[in-house]
Structures are given as structure tokens and as C-alpha cells.
Amino acid sequence: MPKKPKKTTEEKVIEDYFPLDEEDAEHATEKQVKETIPDFKQIVEKEYKKPERSSLERVEKIPKIKIKKSKATRKVKYSPKKIKLKKGGYELIVTEKPQAASKIASALGNPKRKDSKGISYYELERKGKKIIVACAVGHLFTLKQNIPGSEIPIFEISWIPNYLARKKDFTKKYYDTLLKLAKDSGSITIATDYDIEGEVIGLNVVRFICGQKDAKRMKFSTLTTQELNKAYDEKSPHIDWGQAIAGETRHYLDWFYGINLSRALMNAIKTTGRFKIMSIGRVQGPALNLIVQKEKDIQKFKPEPYWQVFITVDDERPRGRSIASTELRAESGAGKNKLELKYNQDIFDKSKLEKFENIVGKTAIAETKKTEQVLPPNPPFNLTTLQTEAYKFYGLTPSRTLQIAQSLYLGGLISYPRTSSQKLPESIGYKEILKKLAKEYNVEKLITKKKPVEGKKLDSAHPSIYPTGNKQILAGDDEKIYNLITKRFLSLFCDSAIIDNKKVSAVLDELIFSARGASVRKKAWMEIYPTKLKEIEIPDLKGEVKITNSKTEQKETQPPKRYSPASIISQLEKKNLGTKATRSSILETLYNRNYVKGKSIEATPLGISLITTLEKYSPIIINEKLTRNFENEMEAIQKLKKNFEEKEKKVIDKAKQTIISIAKDFGKNEKKIGEELLKATNELRQQQKIENTLMRCPVCKKGDLGIMYSRKTKRHFIACDAYPDCTNTYSLPPRGVIKKTNKVCEECGFPMLMRLLRGRRPWVFCFNPKCKTNEEWAKKREKKEEKENTLSDLE
Numbered sequence: 129m130p131k132k133p134k135k136t137t138e139e140k141v142i143e144d145y146f147p148l149d150e151e152d153a154e155h156a157t158e159k160q161v162k163e164t165i166p167d168f169k170q171i172v173e174k175e176y177k178k179p180e181r182s183s184l185e186r187v188e189k190i191p192k193i194k195i196k197k198s199k200a201t202r203k204v205k206y207s208p209k210k211i212k213l214k215k216g217g218y219e220l221i222v223t224e225k226p227q228a229a230s231k232i233a234s235a236l237g238n239p240k241r242k243d244s245k246g247i248s249y250y251e252l253e254r255k256g257k258k259i260i261v262a263c264a265v266g267h268l269f270t271l272k273q274n275i276p277g278s279e280i281p282i283f284e285i286s287w288i289p290n291y292l293a294r295k296k297d298f299t300k301k302y303y304d305t306l307l308k309l310a311k312d313s314g315s316i317t318i319a320t321d322y323d324i325e326g327e328v329i330g331l332n333v334v335r336f337i338c339g340q341k342d343a344k345r346m347k348f349s350t351l352t353t354q355e356l357n358k359a360y361d362e363k364s365p366h367i368d369w370g371q372a373i374a375g376e377t378r379h380y381l382d383w384f385y386g387i388n389l390s391r392a393l394m395n396a397i398k399t400t401g402r403f404k405i406m407s408i409g410r411v412q413g414p415a416l417n418l419i420v421q422k423e424k425d426i427q428k429f430k431p432e433p434y435w436q437v438f439i440t441v442d443d444e445r446p447r448g449r450s451i452a453s454t455e456l457r458a459e460s461g462a463g464k465n466k467l468e469l470k471y472n473q474d475i476f477d478k479s480k481l482e483k484f485e486n487i488v489g490k491t492a493i494a495e496t497k498k499t500e501q502v503l504p505p506n507p508p509f510n511l512t513t514l515q516t517e518a519y520k521f522y523g524l525t526p527s528r529t530l531q532i533a534q535s536l537y538l539g540g541l542i543s544y545p546r547t548s549s550q551k552l553p554e555s556i557g558y559k560e561i562l563k564k565l566a567k568e569y570n571v572e573k574l575i576t577k578k579k580p581v582e583g584k585k586l587d588s589a590h591p592s593i594y595p596t597g598n599k600q601i602l603a604g605d606d607e608k609i610y611n612l613i614t615k616r617f618l619s620l621f622c623d624s625a626i627i628d629n630k631k632v633s634a635v636l637d638e639l640i641f642s643a644r645g646a647s648v649r650k651k652a653w654m655e656i657y658p659t660k661l662k663e664i665e666i667p668d669l670k671g672e673v674k675i676t677n678s679k680t681e682q683k684e685t686q687p688p689k690r691y692s693p694a695s696i697i698s699q700l701e702k703k704n705l706g707t708k709a710t711r712s713s714i715l716e717t718l719y720n721r722n723y724v725k726g727k728s729i730e731a732t733p734l735g736i737s738l739i740t741t742l743e744k745y746s747p748i749i750i751n752e753k754l755t756r757n758f759e760n761e762m763e764a765i766q767k768l769k770k771n772f773e774e775k776e777k778k779v780i781d782k783a784k785q786t787i788i789s790i791a792k793d794f795g796k797n798e799k800k801i802g803e804e805l806l807k808a809t810n811e812l813r814q815q816q817k818i819e820n821t822l823m824r825c826p827v828c829k830k831g832d833l834g835i836m837y838s839r840k841t842k843r844h845f846i847a848c849d850a851y852p853d854c855t856n857t858y859s860l861p862p863r864g865v866i867k868k869t870n871k872v873c874e875e876c877g878f879p880m881l882m883r884l885l886r887g888r889r890p891w892v893f894c895f896n897p898k899c900k901t902n903e904e905w906a907k908k909r910e911k912k913e914e915k916e917n918t919l920s921d922l923e
């Protein structure tokens with residue numbers, strides 16, 4: 129089920145699955161800095177547990193594994209307490225996160241911080257009225273099936289509190305605090321994030337904890353004092369029902385798909401006598417299909433040789449004939465007017481290369497064409513473009529960027545990041561923000577426009593991402609993302625840049641050669657916003673030129689490029705699959721399930737086989753169009769003014785029909801599907817084993833040493849795969865990602881490993897404890913690791 133990605137740990141998990149290459153390690157060499165907006169993280173994020181490391185799932189024979197009866201199969205009873213609002217009671221404002229509660233309380237008055245079971249809430253007075261601001265902590269409720277059992281299809285589900293759904297649930301304290309505060313309140317105002325997830329969080333608090341049918345709603349895009357006051361004064365008398373029902377429908381659909389399809393897959397595998405956790409979701413299927421199709425294109429691809437011909441020409445004319453060339457010569461002497469040009473076609477028929485024999489020494493006719501290109505600033509950031517640019521400039525994964533943006537938003541520094549808008553309405557007060565930031569960034573001279581450049585995309589709930597003008601000292605990735613957002617915002621108010629393009633061509637009979645140059649005449653917004661424009665200077669050539677050299681290069685056509693984490697997310701957006709809030713977590717699930725791997729996203733044998741099998745036996749699961757239709761219908765619900773429930777029922781019924789027909793597909797071919805998936809799983813394991821194998825075990829000389837992970841100690845270590853016959857193991861540094869390198873230790877011949885850790889230089893080491901290189905280091909390293917562990921606890 130897609131959830132908002134909100135955890136630092138999640139992002140660490142995804143890093144574990146990106147086999148970072150040495151060249152990528154530059155991203156890991158930044159100076160380590162303490163995060164500067166950690167208060168929210170420190171309080172809350174520790175409690176968000178990172179997902180299971182599914183890479184370590186083993187395919188076991190059934191008798192070996194005890195399948196515990198999960199809570200999913202036990203009946204859970206939940207009937208919310210009935211409470212009545214008190215006449216004359218205080219106003220209870222409910223926020224989505226702890227940090228938002230503190231921001232809203234301070235914006236509306238002079239709050240006193242109170243405490244219930246360790247959960248903070250705030251009491252304040254505004255115009256003689258008592259207000260209490262308290263928080264949820266994301267979702268407090270989850271969907272659960274009503275009757276135990278694992279048959280499919282199953283559709284009987286309802287909302288129950290998280291604490292009844294899982295053991296040791298940390299949200300119970302928040303549930304209890306809200307319940308306690310609701311009992312004495314006179315009215316309820318929802319102030320969760322203004323989007324579909326936020327509305328569902330609010331709706332569930334209103335109906336299940338507060339026992340109400342409706343509540344007031346504060347709507348805002350930034351956590352600034354000014355906007356929060358406005359949002360409070362102009363609050364809506366109702367929650368946003370379109371948004372709430374659209375969100376609820378999404379939850380139902382995702383549950384139906386997620387649970388039923390995953391069970392179908394697992395049941396299919398069970399028919400082979402094995403057990404493996406597998407899943408596929410409503411958006412996951414089509415998303416994985418995109419990656420697999422690309423992989424198939426790459427596999428099908430046959431490189432073709434082709435040739436490119438280059439000539440070097442020299443301007444033979446005497447000096448002083450053209451002003452431009454005179455200047456050039458005057459500057460750096462003769463030879464400056466030498467230029468390499470490329471034949472303007474790639475040649476696939478080798479025999480055609482004959483035409484280029486004996487052309488050296490001949491005279492060609494040159495011409496220079498100049499054009500001016502006006503480049504306006506890029507439109508304001510929405511989530512996808514921010515994620516794409518952050519990946520391009522800093523190599524940050526989309527989920528990491530979202531997480532940073534979320535914390536900048538909670539710090540009141542930027543507007544709500546989960547937006548698809550490219551608009552910047554005047555009502556946000558950009559004039560003031562611009563004045564302040566232009567001064568701070570010392571770019572006042574470049575600001576020439578009163579109105580910003582805007583893009584086409586709209587979002588009914590929020591404007592594009594912009595800085596609020598509030599200040600806080602930032603460092604590390606937070607600072608980078610904040611600066612990128614601010615610079616993008618400032619650039620919107622600048623002139624267009626002007627690029628001088630130049631094309632020099634040289635014609636010899638029917639052969640045309642050309643070279644292109646570009647220089648920036650006016651940088652304008654490019655002086656503020658980072659751009660990757662390459663300037664190429666070439667001389668002006670006109671008239672007769674002598675060909676002084678020629679060369680032929682043989683090349684090969686290249687296979688299609690794999691998706692990067694950023695490009696797959698923009699592709700999903702283009703195809704309207706998933707939502708801005710869920711796309712990065714969908715991608716993460718594909719990594720976690722071992723369907724894809726690598727930074728340049730490659731489908732694994734398991735991912736490819738899953739899609740191939742589904743294509744054969746139940747193509748509806750990966751049907752992009754169906755998924756997109758559901759997205760459109762949910763968007764339609766969001767815009768409705770009435771009859772929400774009717775439409776909700778219609779969409780849900782359609783989803784049920786789809787799932788029933790998928791279940792039928794599986795019923796018919798369960799055994800075949802199971803066998804194909806099992807084969808793929810074994811292939812994947814084989815591949816992973818090869819990738820993880822380091823060397824023959826020096827102790828037993830029969831097994832191979834590989835990197836393993838212990839769930840018990842939560843550490844990686846090296847062990848011999850002849851276990852239990854051989855118990856040889858080696859320990860590894862406790863933190864970071866351990867990678868194989870292609871280096872061998874000069875002292876002992878063991879393969880060298882590399883440890884990557886954010887904020888550190890990659891560390892290449894020999895894992896042989898008896899190696900000379902380790903004798904003096906052993907003690908030092910121990911101390912160092914201890915220190916690092918202490919540091920990591922603080923992170």
C-alpha cells in the first residue's frame with residue numbers, strides 16, 4: 129500500500145540496494161554535518177520502523193518455516209467510543225505531525241506546552257477563546273479485513289486503529305491523547321496537510337476518535353505565522369469531502385489490489401511446495417512493466433557499427449580580411465582558425481567511406497550561420513521537477529529529496545512540497561519574499577520582472593514549491609535543497625538568457641561538414657540558478673578553406689538507456705500512474721522486493737519473470753490504462769461537490785470486478801504461475817550469490833565466502849557458504865554499505881572491500897584480520913567504530 133515516505137531509514141534502505149559505483153562515491157564524500165532541523169525527526173522518526181529487508185528473504189521448503197498466524201488472520205473488534213462535544217468547550221485543532229502542532233500553536237497565540245503520556249499538546253487563548261492544538265502522527269488508522277482467512281478475493285474490510293493492527297504500536301499514545309482532549313472539547317478543527325492523505329487522516333480522527341460527522345478545516349500551504357492566521361480566520365466549516373472520499377477510495381483500492389494480488393502470487397508459489405513473500409500493487413505492476421519492457425528492449429538490442437567522418441580545415445585567407453577572424457588571430461596567433469567539422473550524416477554502409485578518400489588538401493567552401501536563442505527561466509518547482517533536478521545536481525534519490533523537502537516545510541522554510549502545480553499566484557505574497565531573498569542572495573540587480581514565469585500544470589490544493597522567506601541556518605543536503613528551491617524561485621523573476629548559436633559548415637562537392645558552437649551572451653537567470661550549459665567556442669569561417677586532415681571513427685549504436693530513479697518518476701507522472709506523493713515509495717517497493725536493482729534501474733530475473741508470467745496469465749494486472757482510469761476517477765471524486773459516496777461505491781465496485789477476474793485468471797493457471805515464479809526466484813538467488821561471492825573459503829577450501837546479514841545482530845558479516853560444515857566468519861564494519869571492489873590486497877591477496885557511509889569518504893579495506901594492513905589498524909578501527917556508533921545514535 130503506498131504510504132507517504134517520511135523516514136530517514138527508508139532512504140537508507142534504498143541506498144542499500146543501490147550498488148554504488150566508485151564514481152558514485154563522490155556523493156558519499158561530502159563533509160558530515162549535523163542536520164539542523166532535527167527536532168521533529170528526533171522525536172518521531174525513531175519510532176517509524178524501517179521496512180523489513182526483503183532481500184534477505186529466503187525461499188524455504190515449507191516444513192522448514194513456521195508460518196505464524198499473523199494478526200491479519202485474527203478477528204479484531206473495534207468500536208469507537210461515543211463522545212459528545214461539550215457546549216462551551218474549547219476548540220480542538222488537530223494537526224498531522226507534532227512539529228506542525230507546535231508551529232500552529234505559536235502562530236495563533238502564546239501557547240503553553242502541556243503533556244499527556246509524553247505527547248505534547250498546546251493550550252492558548254485567542255480573542256478570549258480557549259484553543260488546544262494537538263497532533264496525530266500520520267495515519268492513526270489502517271484498513272483491516274473483518275473476517276479471518278487468507279482466501280481470495282477478499283473485500284470485507286474496515287478501518288481500525290493502528291494499535292489494534294500491530295504489536296508495540298507507537299501511535300497509541302497519540303490516539304489516547306486526542307481522545308482525552310476530544311472529550312472536553314466544544315468544536316473540532318482539522319489542520320492536517322492539505323492533500324488527500326491529510327484529509328483521510330483528519331476524517332478518521334473526526335469520525336472515529338471525536339465521534340463527529342464533520343469538522344472545520346484549516347487550509348494552508350506553508351507553516352508561516354501569517355498564512356496560519358489567515359487559514360484559521362478563514363477556515364472552512366466542513367472538511368474537504370471530495371478530497372477525503374477520494375483518499376479513502378484510494379486506500380480501499382490499494383488494499384484490495386495489494387492484499388488480493390500478493391496472496392494470489394504467494395498461493396501460486398505455495399503450489400510448488402515453497403514459500404516466498406511476494407507482492408504486486410495497483411501501480412507497482414504497470415511501473416515494473418515499464419522497467420521490464422525497457423530491459424527487454426535492451427536485451428533485444430543488436431548494436432550496429434557505423435562511421436563518422438571528421439575533417440580539419442584551416443582558413444587560408446590572408447590576415448585582415450574579416451574583422452572577426454583578424455581579432456581572433458591577433459589574440460592567439462595563427463592556427464586558431466583551425467576547426468574540426470563532422471560529416472553531417474552517420475554512415476552505415478562502409479563502402480560509402482570511399483567518397484572521403486583523398487579529400488585532404490582539397491579546398492572546401494565555408495559558411496557561418498549565427499542564430500540567437502532566447503531561453504526563459506524554467507517554471508517553478510513542483511515535486512517531480514524538484515526531484516529530477518536534485519537528482520541531476522546532487523545525486524539525491526527522489527525519496528530522499530521528498531523527505532528533505534518535507535522537513536523544510538515543517539520548519540516553515542518552504543511551502544508544501546507534495547504539489548504538482550507550476551503556478552505562483554500573487555496571493556502567496558511573493559513580492560515580500562522576493563525583496564527579502566534577492567537581498568540575501570545579493571542578486572537584486574538581476575531581478576527585472578514583477579511577475580514570475582509560470583508553467584502549465586495546476587494543482588487545486590497548493591501552489592508550486594517556493595521559499596517562505598523565513599530563515600534558519602541549514603547545512604548538508606537540507607541546505608542544498610533549500611538553496612535550489614530559493615534560486616529557482618529567484619530565477620523566475622529574471623530576464624531570459626540569450627545564447628549565441630553558431631553553425632559553421634564546409635561544403636566539398638556534395639559533402640557537407642559542420643561544427644556547432646554556443647556562447648552565452650546574456651546569463652540573466654542563469655547567474656542565479658545552476659545550469660549545465662556547455663559553451664563551445666569556434667571561429668567564424670567564410671569562403672575557401674583548406675582541408676588539412678581527415679579521420680574516420682568507427683562507432684556502435686547504443687542500446688536504449690535504462691531509467692534512473694528520477695527519470696522513472698517523471699515517466700510515471702507523464703503516464704499519470706500513481707500520485708506525486710506515492711511515486712517515490714512505489715519505486716522503493718520495487719527495490720525492496722528485488723524486482724529491480726541498481727542506480728541505473730535494471731530489472732532483475734525475478735522482476736522480468738514476474739511481468740512475463742503476468743503478461744501470459746493475467747495481463748490485466750499490468751494494464752497501464754486500467755490503472756490510469758482509476759487515477760482519473762479518483763481525481764474526479766476529488767473535484768465533486770456532492771454524491772461522493774455514490775461515486776466511491778462505483779469505483780470500488782469496478783475494482784472488485786477487476787480483482788475477481790484476476791483471481792479467476794490465477795485459479796486457472798496457479799500451478800504454472802507458481803512454477804515460473806519459483807524458477808525466477810532461484811535464478812535471482814543464483815545471481816545474488818554470484819554478486820556476493822568474494823573468494824574460496826581459505827579454511828575449508830570447499831565453500832565460498834560471501835557477505836551475509838544477521839537479523840539478530842543487525843549487522844553484515846562474511847561467512848562461508850559451506851555452513852554448517854564450515855563455520856568460518858569475518859566481521860565487518862557495523863555501519864554503511866559494504867561493496868565488493870575489483871582490487872586485491874597487496875599484502876595478503878584477499879579481495880578488498882569498500883565501505884560507503886553518507887558523509888564519509890569511501891573506505892577501502894582488507895577484511896582479513898590476520899593481514900599486515902590490519903595489525904596496526906585493528907585497534908584504531910575498533911575505537912573509531914565505537915565512536916561512529918555513538919555518532920549514529922545521535923543522527
Ligand SMILES: [Zn+2]
Nearest residue numbers: 825828848854
Ligand atoms: Zn569454509
Ligand SMILES: [Zn+2]
Nearest residue numbers: 873876894899
Ligand atoms: Zn590483506
